[in-house]
Amino acid sequence: MTWQFFKQIPMSEKKKKEVPEDSKLDDIVESSRRDFLKKVGIVGAASVTGAAAIYAGYRHEKEKPSGEMVKVLTEDNRLVEIPKEQVKDYKPDLKALQTRGRVGLKGKKWVMVLDLSKCRNARKCVAACQGAHHLRPYEYHINTLVMQESHNTPAYYMPKTCQHCDNPPCVSVCPVDATFKRQDGIVLIDNERCIGCRFCMAACPYSARMFHWQKPKGEEADKGQEYNIELNVPQKKGTISKCLFSADRLREGMLPYCVSACPNGVFYFGDENENAVTNGTTKETVILSELLEKNGAYRLMPELGTKPRVYYLPPKNRIFEFKQWTPPEYIETT
Amino acid sequence: MTTSHSGSARHKERLDSVAEDVLRNVRFNRGFILWMGFLSAVLLVCLYAYVIQLRKGLGVTGLRDITSWGMYISQFVFFVATSLIGMLISSVLGLIGYKWVKPIARIAEIIAVAFAAVAGLVIISDMGRPDRFTYLFMYGRIQSPILWDVTVVTTYLLVSLMLWFIPLVPDLAIAKDRLEGRPKLLVKVYEILSIKWVNHPKQVEILNSTIRILLILIVPLAFAIHTVTSWLFALTPRAGWDSSIFGPYFISGAFVSGTAAVIIAMYFYRKSYKLEKYLTDFHFEKIGRVLALVSIVYIYFNINEFLVPAYKMKALDSIHLQELFSGEYALLFWGVQLFGLLIPTILLLFRQFRKPLPMMVIALFVLAGSWLKRILIVVPPQAHPFLPVQNVPIQWVIYKPTLIESLVTLATLILVLMIITILSKLFPVLPIQELAEEENADLEKQEFNN
The missing domain is CATH 3.30.70.20 (Alpha-Beta Plaits)
Known part of the structure; x- marks a missing residue:
């Protein structure tokens, strides 16, 4: 890294960051759909009635690879490729x-x-x-x-x-x-x-x-x-x-x-x-x-x-006059 | 120490009489129960104050970012200081060979054990996160003086406890058959604690050499605990704490407060336990001289501690000293120095003041002065740090202890009193076996007559 270590993020870019990206929304929808299917799957496996078909559908859904790969830079600076569905947002835990x-x-x-x-x-x-x-x-x-x-x-x-x-x-x-x-x-x-x-x-x-x-x-x-x-x-x-x-x-x-x-x-x-x-x-x-x-x-x-x-x-050659500041009365609050 | 005279009839007679006099007080009488009940009631109120502190945080005290150590730390220093007396009486004076310390030695050990045991609890009351106390052992870092303090205070407590208990063993054996009318549990405790003592010469030999080793061991230990306690302050750069004589200054002050505590206890046991025969005017005369001596040493260290920086008046030292000499703390400072140290010392130089009652009164002043002196050591140096204190709530600037803080502090004192009461009421407060030894008795009489 050079002298420009500090990013100077323009305001417009900052704002953009706060809006959830479309792909993220997709992820959320996708995962809740899977959760739903999973639950249905468990119920199906437990019951004797013809839920086997749904279960099979779930298995199929789970194993089906989309084939899409993404390139990811690892911590030790290696560029690797992983299936898209395995990409998870990194959120460090306490440890x-x-x-x-x-x-x-x-x-x-x-x-x-x-x-x-x-x-x-x-x-x-x-x-x-x-x-x-x-x-x-x-x-x-x-x-x-x-x-x-x-x-x-x-x-x-x-x-x-x-x-x-x-x-x-x-x-x-x-x-x-x-x-x-x-x-x-x-x-x-x-x-x-x-x-x-x-x-x-x-x-x-x-x-x-x-x-x-x-x-x-x-x-x-x-x-x-x-x-x-x-x-x-x-x-x-x-x-x-x-x-x-x-x-x-x-x-x-x-x-x-x-x-x-x-x-x-x-x-x-x-x-x-x-x-x-x-x-x-x-x-x-x-x-x-x-x-x-x-x-x-x-x-x-x-x-x-x-x-x-x-x-x-040192405070030399000041281009302004020193103005004595009176601090507000600070009161302890709980 | 203990030599076998089992054959001598005179010895037996004397042993009986000493045992009767001393054991007369070992009982659950009304006074004991009322006193413990009173202490427990006050303790409960104080514990409630601590619960409030636990819930709301240390903000319920007068402590703030400017003065972040106050009454609790002062109490800790005072407790460690007072506990040092065990070492001075039984070890230093005993090893030199003064026989008159014999009846006082156990009283001194009781005070040492009680104050050292509660000192650790005082520290916990000052912690922001007492629930993390075990972190000291899990994550302790050896370069922190707090670790040194924890180590030496616990060691000192253990050795003091042994120095109270081991000389007690022969007395427990003597006493266990003479406890008619006491609760069975107490007799059982005596039987267990007397660890099959039969006064066999081999046992006596082991006992004496053990005591001797402990008496030598406790000298460096006691110096260590209070020197390390002084370093909690002296290892920081603050004016008023940044002093190279803080170790000896603390130790000499410790002997003053400890001796005063022993005198008060002696007076109390003499009166209420009716032990005038054993805690005689002669003993008060002697311990009075000790108090005078340690006070003079302490005055010497005070002169060094205040005169040297006062002569130079370095910027921050001068602010601190002016606060003490003529500012915020002047009344407290001069009150403590005059009535807690200087005047008592002068009075003690006169024989008529080294009598039990005047000595007890003097010792009360000295002890109160010692406590306040710890406040003066801990609090004022924090009020004027290197950089100005600005833009904070007005009550942060000057430290004022709150009621809750005072109650929590009182709780620790009550615990000390409870330990002293239990150790001196359920166990013989004077060494029966040693006092029964005729040669000592004669020697004492001789000395007193001289």
Whole structure:
């Protein structure tokens, strides 16, 4: 894959995806017809009356090959041919989701760059993230903070995600391997494993983690949904949740939710191995090392030795005035 | 320890009298039943609070993302701390050769067993998913200090339990024939637990060497449990926890709260069990000196813990220290340091305060101060993390324990009291055999007269 790792899906195409395709409808009709025949077949076999003919019809129906073959690309990049009727939609079960979620995307080293000179505190990143992960307005995977180092230095806004440290204190202290570091650099949390001891919260210097103190916002709506470790949905009461670098979107070749939601071009996201990051607003892809070098990039609290995968570009040459934002009064809801 | 004097008539006489005095309290009397009934009733109310927490989640506590460890973790630290006293009294002082610890050793072990046993339950009350407790054993990762803590606390509990039980065996054998009028079940339990003890020299030899091994073993174990507990905090980078002396700071504080607990228990048994003959002024005088000594050591560590960062006033340390010295927690901080540590220590330097009643009052202050000190250690450092706390509900910013949380915390204390009550009411609270040994008796008298 090249720099264009991230698909830029036009709106029209996105909409098309949501409509069930005709072939799918056919499948549904076909399978219900078969179910019906199967039931009839069982009854027929059990009874003594002349149902044998129907049963024979069912057998014939089942064995008849349509002869049509389709070409399918396997996971290990082999092109194979299989009968059309054997094609089934792939829906990973919990085990598959957990296995692939813990391994990560091979050959990638995800990295985020935030240009603070562009952040006007639109908080679209926050909203997009909370929407995707079914969080309440005061539950954060990403939060925009007002920062001011001292009274005579300027105030600025700083979106703060999980730093996805290469030396993550949270992972060290987790007693049950619920939070872990993947090969692509992402630190994830498995809420099927988390025991809710909150040691990771105590250890994290970036206050990046949140805990479900009560039943999560989407508990009813998400009921029955298979848990996706890369989206951390359904969220679970009594477990930790945190920024995931939108691992589910990365798997689909798309930019994280916050990155593509930003209207001001704050976020760059990409692969350190490719030395390229893409701006979520302009979709412009730039050379990572050049971006960092030319803008005096830094990381948060490097003295702690956590080695974050999130870089910040200082808030210099801002083309807008800093406007103090008064947050709404957040009230706990159940 | 136990040497055979079976031939001596004087010894027999003395054994009879000690056994009578001690075993007089081993019974299901009205007081015991009322007290246990009261504890059970309160426990039921508290358990109901825990059921609410289980149903609704930890949100029923005052804990939130900012301060996510509060009263439960403080209670855990306090329990582990107090349980350390078993090691100090029976092991350190006993191995040095102080004879006066003999009647106190079992009381100290009872406290150690009770607090260590419930410490684990306190941790479970703090878990978001207590149903996944077994994951610690199924998926445990050895580099997590929680694993170290679970390992050493369980080991310490087992060794403490053995240190309570093994010296008890000869007493059970003595007592089993002297339990007229007690329930048959209790007599049966005594018979089984006395594991066919007949005071044979071989048995005595095995018993003594076993105890000796355990007494040595428990020293590093006790240091380990509380050092590891301190590391739950010190291994994080937060100001107020990020301290290299947290291990010894915790251990020295542990001896203070444990000694205070033993003094209160001694006073209670002396009065209500009428054991003035065995828990004498002399013993209070001695344990009073111990409390003074460990308090002075703890004051020394306090000076180190607060003065060193206060001199440098690094940005985050200064916020934390200002909260303690003159901010949100100032009243609690100075109250605990003065009335829970400094003033008691000064008073204990005077002989007239090392009498049973004043000591008991002082110990109550010290114990309450020790509990509050754990809150001060656990809670304030979380209020001011590295990055500012913004855009959250106002009640997230300052931690305030709720009623439900307090009841669940109380439940664990009640469990401790229940264990102490059972161990000290259904079994001899003083070592009969050892106290009956004349040489010790004489020695004690001699020491006291000096």
